[in-house]
Amino acid sequence: MTPTHRDAAEDWPSDWLRATLGLCTLRSLEAGPSYGYAIISSLKDSGLGTIKGGTLYPLLTRFEEAGLVSTEWRAGDGGPGRKFFALTTTGRAELNRLRTEWAAFTTISNSFLTADPIGEEVFS
Known part of the structure; x- marks a missing residue:
């Protein structure tokens, strides 16, 4: 196992995921439009663990409202249609800004x- 990948059964601390999920979700859309389940799979395959739809979809809605992503419904192949999400120009700029800051x-x-620890204080 490389340092960048973990066993899917292992969970990262939830506060770490909350802090990085937005940035990682934007990154998952960098290559082109995608839909919720594919984004979840991409994040899981990257070693971030399983993200629930109830966590991802509200985030994507906030991104849409902020103008970071656009949406488009596409017909499914023999099944229901899917809502695809794509980075906007503003979303790409935000991804780059967040990537640099991260x-x-x-x-x-x-x-x-x-x-190395610097001058540890001892409390009695």
């Missing part, structure tokens, strides 16, 4: 977490 934040966090 990289800076994780660099600072990793530096702090791996640094």
